[in-house]
Structure formats: C-alpha cells, structure tokens
Amino acid sequence: MYATGxxxxxxxxxxxxxxxxxxLAASVVDTGYNSRRAAEAALEKALADSGLKREQIxxxxxxGYGRIAIEFADRQVTEISCYAKxxxxxxxxVRTVVDIGGQDSKVIAVGKNGKAMDFAMNDKCAAGTGRFxxxxxxxxxxxxxxxxxxxxxxTRDLAISSICTVFAESEVITLVAEGAERADIVAGLHRAIAxxxxxxxxxxxxNPIIAFAGGVAKNEGVKRxxxxxxxxxxxxxxxxxxxxxxxxxxxxRDGEG
Amino acid sequence: MKLDFGQIxxxxxxxxxxxxxxxxxRLLHSPRGLQLARWIAPLDPRxxxxxxxxxxxxxxxxxxxxxxxxxxxxxxxxxxxCELLWGLGLMPFYPEVAAAAGAAIGLTPRAIASAAxxxxxxxxxxxxxxxxxxEREGFYPSAAAFxxxxxxxxxxxxxxxxxxxxxxxPFRLIDVxxxxxxxxxxYVEAQLQTLVSDLEVATGARYDPDRMREALRLSNAARAFxxxxxxxxxxxxxPLRGGPMLTVLGLGLWILGHRxxxxxxxxxxxYTAERVxxxxxxxxxxxxxxxxxxxxxxxxxxxxxxxxxxxGGVIAFExxxxxxxxxxxxxxxxxxxxxxxxxHPSNGSIERRLAMILDxxxxxxxxxxxxxxxxxxxxxxxxxxxxxxxxxREGIPMLELDGDCIDPANVQSGPLRTRIExxxxxxV
Ligand code: SF4
Numbered sequence: 001m002y003a004t005g006x007x008x009x010x011x012x013x014x015x016x017x018x019x020x021x022x023x024l025a026a027s028v029v030d031t032g033y034n035s036r037r038a039a040e041a042a043l044e045k046a047l048a049d050s051g052l053k054r055e056q057i058x059x060x061x062x063x064g065y066g067r068i069a070i071e072f073a074d075r076q077v078t079e080i081s082c083y084a085k086x087x088x089x090x091x092x093x094v095r096t097v098v099d100i101g102g103q104d105s106k107v108i109a110v111g112k113n114g115k116a117m118d119f120a121m122n123d124k125c126a127a128g129t130g131r132f133x134x135x136x137x138x139x140x141x142x143x144x145x146x147x148x149x150x151x152x153x154x155t156r157d158l159a160i161s162s163i164c165t166v167f168a169e170s171e172v173i174t175l176v177a178e179g180a181e182r183a184d185i186v187a188g189l190h191r192a193i194a195x196x197x198x199x200x201x202x203x204x205x206x207n208p209i210i211a212f213a214g215g216v217a218k219n220e221g222v223k224r225x226x227x228x229x230x231x232x233x234x235x236x237x238x239x240x241x242x243x244x245x246x247x248x249x250x251x252x253r254d255g256e257g
Numbered sequence: 258m259k260l261d262f263g264q265i266x267x268x269x270x271x272x273x274x275x276x277x278x279x280x281x282x283r284l285l286h287s288p289r290g291l292q293l294a295r296w297i298a299p300l301d302p303r304x305x306x307x308x309x310x311x312x313x314x315x316x317x318x319x320x321x322x323x324x325x326x327x328x329x330x331x332x333x334x335x336x337x338x339c340e341l342l343w344g345l346g347l348m349p350f351y352p353e354v355a356a357a358a359g360a361a362i363g364l365t366p367r368a369i370a371s372a373a374x375x376x377x378x379x380x381x382x383x384x385x386x387x388x389x390x391x392e393r394e395g396f397y398p399s400a401a402a403f404x405x406x407x408x409x410x411x412x413x414x415x416x417x418x419x420x421x422x423x424x425x426x427p428f429r430l431i432d433v434x435x436x437x438x439x440x441x442x443x444y445v446e447a448q449l450q451t452l453v454s455d456l457e458v459a460t461g462a463r464y465d466p467d468r469m470r471e472a473l474r475l476s477n478a479a480r481a482f483x484x485x486x487x488x489x490x491x492x493x494x495x496p497l498r499g500g501p502m503l504t505v506l507g508l509g510l511w512i513l514g515h516r517x518x519x520x521x522x523x524x525x526x527x528y529t530a531e532r533v534x535x536x537x538x539x540x541x542x543x544x545x546x547x548x549x550x551x552x553x554x555x556x557x558x559x560x561x562x563x564x565x566x567x568x569g570g571v572i573a574f575e576x577x578x579x580x581x582x583x584x585x586x587x588x589x590x591x592x593x594x595x596x597x598x599x600x601h602p603s604n605g606s607i608e609r610r611l612a613m614i615l616d617x618x619x620x621x622x623x624x625x626x627x628x629x630x631x632x633x634x635x636x637x638x639x640x641x642x643x644x645x646x647x648x649x650r651e652g653i654p655m656l657e658l659d660g661d662c663i664d665p666a667n668v669q670s671g672p673l674r675t676r677i678e679x680x681x682x683x684x685v
Contacts (some may be wrong), residue, residue, distance in 0.1 A: 065671060065675065077682065078675050078678045078679040078682055079675070079679075080675070080679035080682065081679065081682045081683075082684075104672065115683070116682060116683050117683055118654065120684070121672070121675075121676060152293055162319065169389065
C-alpha cells in the first residue's frame with residue numbers, strides 16, 4: 001500500500017506518496033482559490049511522477065488549512081501533528097519545529113516518537129507569516145525569491161516597527177520614499193519576522209536542535225535573522241515545503257494520530 | 258405593543274438581519290406576549306424537564322423587568338451578588354449576561370454596530386459594547402439605580418457609571434479589596450449597609466430582614482443542589498457536555514436567592530443523577546476530559562460543538578461553575594454576602610485562581626485545560642501566562658484560544674478549529 005499525504009496551505013499544496021519508509025513521489029502546486037482542486041492537482045502530479053494509478057494508492061491523510069475541503073481523504077489531521085511527524089522522520093533528534101507558512105506561523109514541540117507535544121501559532125493576523133513577506137515584497141517591487149539574496153547586501157540595521165502587515169506595508173513605502181536602501185529594508189523585514197517567530201519559540205521552550213520548514217525556510221535572509229534571534233543554527237530539510245505532506249503520509253501509513 | 262408576526266415576517270423579508278432583532282424587541286415590550294410565553298413555554302413537551310425552571314424564570318423575569326414596577330429594577334455588574342437585590346425585593350438586571358443571551362440569539366452584530374455608530378471604542382470588551390448597543394436599540398429595561406463592584410472587571414463600573422450618568426440615576430460602586438481578612442469583611446459589609454440604604458431611597462424598597470434571610474436561605478438551598486450536581490460531574494464518562502453548561506452558567510449569577518433557583522439546580526441535579534445511574538452520558542464519544550477556563554463564544558462558532566461532537570473532547574468542568582463561597586450565614590446576611598464577594602477566586606492574588614484551577618483539574622481528572630480568552634477582557638486573559646507556566650510545571654497541558662464570546666465577527670472559526678483539533682491530537 002502506498003500511503004499518501006496531502007497538505008493544502010494558503011499558497012501552495014503538496015502531495016507525498018510513500019513507498020514503505022521512503023518517498024516515492026512528491027509534488028508542489030499553487031493552491032489558487034479552490035483547495036479541493038489544488039488537492040486533486042497535487043495528487044495527480046505525484047501520481048504521474050510515481051507511475052502509479054489512483055486505485056493503487058492506500059490511505060490518504062489530508063492536512064493544512066484546506067484539509068476539510070479534501071473529501072476524498074480518509075482522514076484529516078492538523079498540520080501541527082503532520083509537521084511534527086514529518087520533521088521527526090527527516091531529523092529524528094529534532095525537538096522543535098518552526099514552520100512559517102503563507103497565512104500562519106507555528107512552533108511545535110516534538111516528542112521522541114514524532115508526536116506533537118505542544119505548539120504555538122501566530123495570533124489572528126498575518127504578522128510573522130509568509131503573507132507579511134509577500135505584501136511587503138510587492139511594495140518593494142521584488143519577487144519573493146529575490147528577498148533572501150538581497151537582504152545579504154544590507155549595510156545598516158533598519159527597524160520595521162509595525163507588526164501589522166498592512167501598516168508594515170505603508171512603513172516600507174515611507175522608507176522607500178525617504179530613500180532607504182531596499183537591501184536594508186528587506187533585512188529589517190526579516191528581523192521583524194524573526195522577532196515574532198522567535199518569541200513563539202521561546203514560549204514553547206527552545207531546544208538545542210530546531211528545524212525550519214515551510215516555503216519561507218527557503219529564504220536565506222529569514223533563516224539568518226532567525227538564527228541570530230535564537231542564537232543557534234537551524235536545520236532545514238532539502239525540501240522544506242513537503243514536510244507537512246510527508247508527515248500526513250506517515251500518519252496514513254501508521255494509522256495513528 | 259401588539260405582537261404581529263405577519264408584519265415581523267414581511268419586514269424580515271426586506272431586511273433579513275432584522276428578523277431576530279425585531280421579534281425579540283416586540284416580545285420584550287409585549288407584557289401579554291411575555292405572560293403567555295411564560296405559561297406556555299415551560300409546558301412545551303419539547304422542552305426537557307431540566308430546562309423548565311430556567312425557562313419559567315427567564316420569561317417571568319423579562320415580563321417583570323419590562324412591564325411591571327420598573328422603578329424596582331437595578332442594573333448590576335455580574336459580580337454583585339443577586340441575593341442582595343432579590344432580598345431587597347428588587348429586580349436585578351445584569352447587562353453582561355443579557356449580552357450573552359443576545360449573542361446566543363444572533364442580536365449582537367447589530368448591537369455592536371449600533372455601539373460603534375455612537376462612537377464606542379473597539380478595544381473595549383464586547384460584553385459592554387454589545388450592552389451599550391442593545392440598550393441603544395431599546396432592548397434593556399429602565400432602571401432606578403446602578404451598582405457595580407470594583408473587583409475583577411474594572412470596565413463594568415465605568416460603563417455602568419456612564420449609563421447611570423446618562424439617565425440621571427444613582428450609581429454605587431462597592432470597593433472590594435484584594436485581601437480576604439476580617440478588616441476587608443468589615444469594610445465591604447459596611448459598604449453593603451450603605452448601599453442598602455441608598456437603594457431604599459432610589460427605589461422605594463424597604464429592607465425587611467426576614468425577606469433578606471429568605472433570599473439567603475433560597476440561595477443556600479440552590480447551592481446545595483449545585484454542589485451535588487458538581488459532585489456528579491466527577492463521574493467517568495462525564496454525564497454532561499460542557500458546552501451547554503457554559504451557556505447556562507450566566508443564569509446562576511441571576512437566579513440564586515430566587516425560588517426558581519432552587520428548582521433550577523434541583524432539576525439539573527436530578528437530570529445528571531439519572532444520566533449517571535443509567536450510564537448514559539450526553540456525549541458518548543469521550544476520548545479526553547478538559548477543564549475549561551473563562552467563557553465560550555455564544556454565537557454560532559461551532560467551536561465547542563466540534564470539540565464535543567467530532568473530536569471526542571468532553572468539557573468535564575468549567576471554572577465558572579465552581580462554587581467558591583461557603584454556605585451563606587442567614588443570621589448575618591450582609592456579612593455573608595461580603596464574604597461571597599471577597600472570596601471570588603479571581604480576586605486578589607493569582608494563587609487563589611491557580612489553586613481553584615489545580616483543584617478542578619484534579620477533582621474532575623482532566624487531561625488538559627483550555628483558556629478561552631475573550632477579546633478585551635483583561636482580568637481573565639491577563640493571567641494566562643502565569644496559569645500556563647504553573648500548569649506546565651504540574652505536567653498539565655494548556656491551550657489558549659483567542660476569540661470573542663459576543664461578537665461572531667471576531668471569532669475566526671478556521672484557526673480556532675485547527676488549534677483545538679491539534680490540542681486534542683497532542684492529548685490522545
Ligand atoms: S469578559 Fe471580562 S471585561 Fe468583559 S465583562 Fe466580563 S469580566 Fe468584564
């Protein structure tokens with residue numbers, strides 16, 4: 001049986017098909033406006049990569065904020081449990097997972113067996129999430145993937161004081177109008193996110209090994225800022241975006257959670 | 258006002274959001290309608306027996322508040338013991354509890370909008386914002402006087418004082434010290450004596466020691482049943498769901514000292530005992546037991562229903578159903594009520610609230626604790642950090658949920674569901 005996990009977040013959707021203990025196929029698609037369609041697309045893409053037919057795959061666990069829309073899944077499990085499980089599979093010694101997603105950020109304390117023990121999530125608003133970066137990148141006329149590289153060129157510490165995404169956007173526009181360098185502004189934004197997420201890590205209780213997952217983990221600038229904030233190096237899996245789907249597939253395989 | 262349901266329905270077609278508001282408003286201001294409802298509703302076979310005393314009480318109260326002797330109505334904040342007002346022959350009106358009832362029947366979005374139109378700041382607790390709007394829309398009865406305590410909810414005193422000022426009626430504040438000793442008891446008792454005299458002047462009521470003693474006797478009788486009810490809830494599986502218990506608890510603040518309070522708690526005790534005896538819990542799927550702190554969203558968030566119906570989490574007990582006071586001394590009623598006020602677990606040192614929570618978790622054998630932090634409520638949410646740290650030291654997991662009991666627009670169902678689901682997943 002090929003256990004399958006599907007993670008539908010606010011910006012991207014992922015599917016992972018397991019073959020025993022290893023990943024047979026994985027896919028990433030844009031969520032768009034329809035979670036169910038994104039789930040279908042992610043699954044179809046992973047199936048095409050694996051060479052399997054739909055009838056050949058086994059139990060499916062859906063996770064992510066779009067999980068309730070995935071009616072064809074056998075079970076729905078929260079992304080908290082799935083990220084814990086997925087990350088413990090990749091890095092068995094990890095006890096804390098940070099995930100910065102499109103519309104929420106979370107910090108999860110992981111037990112020895114990959115079970116989520118405790119968690120903290122960002123408050124109601126988009127501060128400290130991928131959306132915060134997306135909105136402010138737009139204000140700077142930059143693509144999301146440009147941010148990490150640009151922030152490395154920063155020469156001075158610019159503070160972004162607003163934690164609200166909307167206010168931070170206007171703050172960025174003001175800084176641009178005042179002639180501030182884009183690199184300094186971007187580095188300031190990364191520090192703002194790192195402060196917010198760092199506070200959640202401290203709330204959960206930091207551990208010596210902290211793993212970073214989610215699309216934002218690919219942003220070197222946020223990684224650096226968070227490492228500075230926490231005073232430790234973060235471990236990042238090769239595919240940080242698929243950790244949730246991997247955890248869901250593992251839970252589907254083990255029938256637990 | 259004449260009740261014309263045909264007209265209400267045609268208005269509702271034009272403005273669907275106004276249906277609940279108009280129907281409720283018309284009913285409240287129709288003494289005949291309320292009298293009829295008061296007789297018919299408790300006889301409705303669909304109404305379970307344990308809800309009948311409270312239905313009768315609520316409808317009778319509404320009739321009296323709006324139609325009869327309005328000079329005997331006193332608005333009070335929730336921490337003013339209702340026994341005092343019943344014992345004086347007065348009718349307590351608790352705006353915060355009425356706001357929760359308004360939220361449960363869908364009245365608060367318009368009430369909150371109405372308060373906003375009048376310039377009420379949005380960072381105030383919505384119990385008070387909705388109350389202000391409901392008052393503005395004609396839902397709240399007139400009053401002869403306004404009373405608040407100073408402890409726990411500071412906003413209540415300010416809002417009631419402002420309302421009293423607007424209506425040119427007297428406002429009295431009972432100053433409650435954070436310590437529970439004989440000096441504090443003397444101090445609060447003396448204030449209650451002055452308050453009684455002031456209320457006599459404001460309402461024309463007369464202090465009758467026998468009537469006051471009777472109110473305390475009724476309160477004690479109800480308390481005895483409530484203690485038995487709480488003891489029954491220790492059982493595993495939990496005989497009751499916590500969701501409805503979080504909804505009816507507001508009534509406990511209003512009904513004690515009234516004869517219907519005795520029948521209300523007796524009916525709930527009997528109902529629970531029967532469930533225990535038949536081993537027939539309200540919720541069959543019980544995977545984990547929770548202790549619930551503070552309040553719940555009263556509108557349709559689906560949060561608690563999802564927890565109890567789908568996730569197998571049962572709320573075994575609620576902080577605010579804890580009976581923190583001793584039997585009231587009928588021989589010294591005002592001193593007994595002073596002790597009830599001072600002894601509130603959230604008054605004074607946080608250690609008192611912590612002790613109550615730890616006792617509750619132990620007694621009801623709970624696997625975890627949920628704190629629902631209501632927007633704008635400093636007294637409840639201000640302590641969550643300390644509570645969380647202490648519980649963690651004791652190995653008791655705690656989940657903090659941020660939301661709003663009164664304003665459905667401020668309750669984000671998706672994120673709240675994810676949090677509660679994840680919490681249950683960490684516990685099973
Ligand atoms: S919820 Fe808090 S702030 Fe609001 S009325 Fe109650 S005690 Fe006061």
